[in-house]
Amino acid sequence: MLDTLQVITIVVVGVMVGVEFAVAFVINRILDALPGDSGQLGRAHGGRMLGAVMPVWYVGSLVLVTIWAVAGWQQPGTGLVVTAGGLLIVSVIMSVLLLVPINNQAKTWTPENRPADWKRQANRWDRYHYVRVAVIIAAFALLAAALV
Known part of the structure; x- marks a missing residue:
């Protein structure tokens, strides 16, 4: 049962990391290169x-990691799982405090109502997002290492 939980957790966290990585390093770069208002x-x-x-x-993801840590408490690698959970908590806190406020504004922008500094705000979101991606990649790596 623990093996199944570990695989599900690794897949869920891994796909999340892949999506966030793609947003940071592929999708937003593509959008930024589009002409006119298309990128915004x-x-x-x-x-x-x-x-x-x-x-x-x-x-x-955080719930799955928590269940893994509790269910496998006596297993080798639990410290890595707990540390990964801590990093996921950091990513959630970063999201709520730094990224969500910018996103809540940006998702309503149109070419007619966006603020004059919209590109600066988008770049700030990108910088925070790069840090968050690094944090969740580290969490994912710790989870993978916990299986070894």
């Missing part, structure tokens, strides 16, 4: 779409 409109749409899914994914 794409970011707003992505903010609405992923903004609805990612909170469930982050919290769900």
Whole structure:
């Protein structure tokens, strides 16, 4: 049973990391290269779409890691799992305090109502997101190491 939980947790966290990595290093770069207002409109749409899914994914990942840590308390690697859980908590706190406030504004922007400094705000979101991606990659690596 613990083996199944570990595999499910690794897959869920790994796919989340992949999506967030793709947003940071692929999707946003593509959107930024589009002509006219297309990039800003794409970011707003992505903010609405992923903004609805990612909170469930982050919290769900944290719940799975917590269950793994509790169920495998006496197993080797539990310290790595607990540390990964701590990093996921950091990523959730970062999201709530730093990224969500920017995203909540940006997802409503259109070319007609966006603020003059919208690019600066998007760049600030990107910088915070890079740090969050590094944090969740570290958590994922710790979970993978805990299986070895």
